[in-house]
Amino acid sequence: MAIQPPEIDAFPPPPQRGNKETFADLFDAVITWFSISVSKVGQACLSAYQNAIAAALSASSAEAAAEAATFASGAAQWVSGTTYTKGKVVWSVANGRTYRRLIAGAGTTDPAADRVNWVILSSEPDVLATATVTTAVANIDFLNVFTADYDKYTIELQNLNTANGNGSIALRLAIGQSVISSNAYPNGMPGSSNGTGPQINISSSVTGAGPFSIEIRNTNSATGICGIGVRGLASDGAGNYSFIVTEGALTATGVKTGFRILTNGLFNAGTVRVFGHRN
DSSP: OOOOOOOOOOOOOOOOTTOHHHHHHHHHHHHHHHHHHHHHHHHHHHHHHHHHHHHHHHHHHHHHHHHHHHHHTTOEEOOTTOOBOTTOEEEOTTTOOEEEESSSBOOSSOGGGOTTTEEESOOSOEEEEEEEOOSOEEEEEETTOOOTTEEEEEEEEEEEEESSSOOOEEEEEEETTEEOOSSOEEEESTTSOOOEESSEEEESOOBTBOOEEEEEEOTTOSSSOEEEEEEEEEEOSSSOEEEEEEEEEEOSOSOEEEEEEEEEEEEEEEEEEEEEEEO
16 A cells, blocks of 8 residues: 655745845744654655555566466466476466476476476566564574575565664675674675675664665675675654665675674564565
8 A cells, every 4th residue: 555645835935135024934934844844855755765665566466467367377287297398387386386398308396496497487586584573682584595596685674673772783694504794794885985894784773764675696606796785764763764775795705595684782673574586
């Protein structure tokens, strides 16, 4: 459902220095407008950002549904051991999604797990994991969520909050399910160099933080740089918003297996979702 932005009053007539009789009243009206409307502008930006994310997700779902409808009429259930011709379309017993045969032949591996012989017909990313914080925790761990089936992941953070209301959010990746906290994360604003640290800093304040979208790229390369892109919105709880755009990387060698979201306080609310994009 779309989020309705607040109504912002029209800007009042500006004061004229040559008209002393109306200058004071018009100036007061302008100051009043600013004091009321600045927070509304921030709320309007937040609603626009959230509506844009909702629209993108809806478009992706609509595309996947259209593709599924196109092939569903001619797609039979995959049957283990059956010989399939090249181009044959079936649906997976494991996940119900539709696949096309790449190489003629038979096999006992479901198309969802057989990347050599089958290709998925939907461009929609797979939902790999979801966690909702209900008790206070210092870390949110998905240390073994990355697999060879995917080489890019999107992590969505929704409404993360801390017990003291002023904690920070950061990201560290895992190699072999061990969190990498060494000084191996160059990061900064796009187009600039901002040094290297032990993690990717996402936000310095998590009062009503999110949504944040984190993209992890090139996870399967043991020696190449793993790219990390962050964008989102943070609030200080007083109607002021910070727009976060960060690009970073992990330069440590090894295939990446997952990640940790951490704070210098304790997370006490929020949801984390992990999506996988197939190679």
